[in-house]
Amino acid sequence: MVQLLPSLYFLEFKHGEPWIAVMLLAVAIRALLRMRRAKAAKDKLAHVADNDKAKPQPFEMPVPPPYPNWSLETTKPLPYRAFRYGPKYNVTMGLRSVPPTEWIELDNRYSKYHADKARRLLERGSKCVKTAPEAYPAAMELLQELTDYLPARYPSLYKRTAVGIDNLWSGESLNITEVPLREDPMAMCSRLVQDDLALMIEQPDGQYRLLAGAILLAGFWRLSDKFGMTLSNIHTSGDVPHFKERLESGMMKFFQRLRCDTFYARNNYFIQVDDELPWSPSIGGEDEPVVSWGTAEKNKAIDHHFFRSERQTLRRLPKTGAICFTIRTYFLPVTEIAQEDCVPGRLASAIRSWDDWVGTYKGREKYGEILLEYLDRKHEEQLQRGLDVDKVENSRGYPW
Numbered sequence: 528m529v530q531l532l533p534s535l536y537f538l539e540f541k542h543g544e545p546w547i548a549v550m551l552l553a554v555a556i557r558a559l560l561r562m563r564r565a566k567a568a569k570d571k572l573a574h575v576a577d578n579d580k581a582k583p584q585p586f587e588m589p590v591p592p593p594y595p596n597w598s599l600e601t602t603k604p605l606p607y608r609a610f611r612y613g614p615k616y617n618v619t620m621g622l623r624s625v626p627p628t629e630w631i632e633l634d635n636r637y638s639k640y641h642a643d644k645a646r647r648l649l650e651r652g653s654k655c656v657k658t659a660p661e662a663y664p665a666a667m668e669l670l671q672e673l674t675d676y677l678p679a680r681y682p683s684l685y686k687r688t689a690v691g692i693d694n695l696w697s698g699e700s701l702n703i704t705e706v707p708l709r710e711d712p713m714a715m716c717s718r719l720v721q722d723d724l725a726l727m728i729e730q731p732d733g734q735y736r737l738l739a740g741a742i743l744l745a746g747f748w749r750l751s752d753k754f755g756m757t758l759s760n761i762h763t764s765g766d767v768p769h770f771k772e773r774l775e776s777g778m779m780k781f782f783q784r785l786r787c788d789t790f791y792a793r794n795n796y797f798i799q800v801d802d803e804l805p806w807s808p809s810i811g812g813e814d815e816p817v818v819s820w821g822t823a824e825k826n827k828a829i830d831h832h833f834f835r836s837e838r839q840t841l842r843r844l845p846k847t848g849a850i851c852f853t854i855r856t857y858f859l860p861v862t863e864i865a866q867e868d869c870v871p872g873r874l875a876s877a878i879r880s881w882d883d884w885v886g887t888y889k890g891r892e893k894y895g896e897i898l899l900e901y902l903d904r905k906h907e908e909q910l911q912r913g914l915d916v917d918k919v920e921n922s923r924g925y926p927w
């Protein structure tokens with residue numbers, strides 16, 4: 528427009544025909560309005576394209592093949608050792624895509640997880656499990672998905688029935704068609720897997736909120752603290768290191784764009800100085816108003832050090848568009864994993880690579896001395912007996 532004005536001025540005064548200038552001005556204004564409308568429509572389209580991810584999508588979960596040779600007695604937990612050599616610990620989203628057929632992992636720790644969950648559902652109920660009314664359809668969709676997936680993947684443990692699913696080991700029979708259901712759908716989902724489960728629901732402002740969860744074995748955080756929060760608040764309230772500068776915008780985009788047909792996983796790891804899987808009492812009682820590493824006893828003997836690693840998955844449910852976040856914790860004594868080739872050396876290097884913020888978040892001050900001394904000693908022993916570090920490390924890839 529601004530560029531057109533000198534030419535209009537020229538037409539009017541050079542040729543003395545103001546009507547030409549007026550006509551051209553009208554044409555220019557129309558063109559401008561058209562451009563604006565086109566841009567608004569394009570912006571709206573882009574918004575709809577993003578938001579469409581949260582609307583029903585034509586995706587059907589493939590029927591998974593049975594997990595190879597799966598047995599409740601003999602299938603060991605997968606040996607995730609998701610830590611890297613230093614010198615620098617990089618805070619990244621660390622997501623990788625995984626085949627939908629590998630959504631849920633079960634193994635011979637199942638019975639302990641199942642019993643811990645059953646006890647906590649009884650003792651702690653809605654502190655650990657909750658579904659907001661607006662998340663109920665998503666929770667039902669998750670229950671339906673698990674009821675279809677698990678019997679196909681773990682046929683020696685689960686059987687699909689006309690009304691739901693039977694647990695062939697525990698004798699439980701879940702009816703998912705009853706109205707009302709016998710318990711919260713998230714509690715029913717939770718009894719079926721070793722994972723903790725969360726559903727993130729998109730809000731009209733584009734933010735995702737935690738509106739349904741069964742968080743029974745999380746160790747360091749409580750559903751009651753985070754329920755209803757946005758993805759950002761969940762992380763900033765826990766002072767997750769470098770969240771604002773390294774994670775937030777990537778996570779927002781990831782959530783907006785996640786498609787139903789692509790599943791993702793990430794792994795993390797922590798050290799815990801007690802052996803309780805569901806809740807780590809070292810950071811304070813589960814019902815204390817505030818919990819923190821500050822309360823933990825310093826320099827406990829190495830037998831009290833445990834390695835905790837989560838395999839988390841993210842997928843979008845096709846009917847409701849909710850994002851399902853699963854958190855499976857693998858929990859082992861440090862003294863056990865330190866027997867594995869290269870693990871003590873790599874873990875020690877990883878712990879030394881944490882910056883102060885990461886170190887504070889992970890409680891290093893309370894166990895660093897004892898743990899590093901132990902890991903260094905174990906590493907030295909492995910070198911003494913002739914371990915070829917490069918050879919072993921080159922044969923493995925993250926997260927193993």
Ligand code: HEM
Nearest residue numbers: 620725727737748753761762764765766767778781795852
């Ligand atoms: C792209 C997805 C996500 C990424 C990259 C991510 C990343 C992280 C990171 C880096 C941490 C610090 C501990 C660690 O190293 O894992 C963390 C902590 C945490 N995340 Fe996430 N997260 C994601 C999704 C979610 C979702 C969907 C929830 C919903 C429940 C969630 C809940 C939490 C909680 C509760 C903590 C602990 C916070 C605390 O210490 O208070 N995260 N997350």
